[in-house]
Amino acid sequence: MKENKVYTVTCIETCPECNGVGTVQSQSWTDFWSEVERSGYKAHNMGMDDFNDLVAVYEDNFGGLGPQTIPCSECDGIGEKIRKVPLLDALHDLGIMPRD
Numbered sequence: 001m002k003e004n005k006v007y008t009v010t011c012i013e014t015c016p017e018c019n020g021v022g023t024v025q026s027q028s029w030t031d032f033w034s035e036v037e038r039s040g041y042k043a044h045n046m047g048m049d050d051f052n053d054l055v056a057v058y059e060d061n062f063g064g065l066g067p068q069t070i071p072c073s074e075c076d077g078i079g080e081k082i083r084k085v086p087l088l089d090a091l092h093d094l095g096i097m098p099r100d
Ligand SMILES: [Zn+2]
Pocket: 015, 016, 017, 018, 019, 020, 021, 022, 023, 072, 073, 074, 075, 076, 077, 078, 079, 080
């Protein structure tokens, strides 16, 4: 490798924060489900009427919930993390060139 040159490759991987979806649950909804769990309700066997009642009670006490999902801040909502990786690191990572 010549001096003053750095060879890199582009690494595109599924965002670990949102698993490639591009959105994550908003904090207000995470807090809501925590509160639901704490109060003993089981989300998986809750009917729509119970759910709507819980949302209404929660919003009365804690304010509006807003959207359930928001763009993932880790990947800016694209579901992928794109970064430059030094060529040698990529070759090691791919198993093409052994480490050491
Ligand atoms: Zn993401």
